[in-house]
Amino acid sequence: MISSSDVIRLREIMPPHASAGDEPGSFGGLLPLGVTSLPSDYLEFMRIYGGGAIDDALVVAVPKASSGAGVPPIDIFEMTSDARLMWDRETSEDLGLESSSGILSWGITSSSDILCWDASLDDPDSWPVVVFNRGRASWRRYECGMVKFVVGIFCREFDDIPIGEVSLWGNASPRFLNWREEIRLFESGISPWTGRPIPSF
Secondary structure, three states: OOOOHHHHHHHHOOOOOOOOOOOOOHHHHHHHOOOOOOHHHHHHHHHOOEEEEEOOOEEEEEEEOOOOOOOOEEEHHHHHHHHHHHHHHHHHHHOOOOOOHHHHEEEEEEEOOOEEEEEOOOOOHOOOEEEEEOOOEEEEEEOOOOOHHHHHHHOOOOOOOOOOHHHHHHOOOEEEEEEEHHHHHHHOOOOOOOOOOOOOO
């Protein structure tokens, strides 16, 4: 399901900035969720880009953030709890998942769509993407990995847009900001997404 060409395509569409990239670290913090490894395309995304936001519209989570100042604002461990609660409230019988314990969340959009994997399969590289579209109040399964899913949104490779955040659909030049760079720009008085001075500074 996962191909190195997906990452190559993503890098061509969305070149990483100079300070992008995070070490994914160990998966010990995800053990309470029953996770001992993660998909290789996600790990490559972490190496190249790290946790952060795409056009201030889609946030990709790090595996597990430590507590304290200067840590990523969003992580898989925290997001998965919310995703599993939503699954229990708005479950879908046609996704092939017996319970919310198979859901693992890796991202969220500005329209509050929840981006997940079906992590019930043994091999992480076979985990398909499962999306809760908040506007439709429904779940849908996509037989592809996380990176191919993101590329598919930029290149309009689905029958219809999987998420409610329409600004990413067909976006030929999306911009990624690692969470550290976003914080650095904000603290320097520059809006990370407009490049203009923040009035309060």
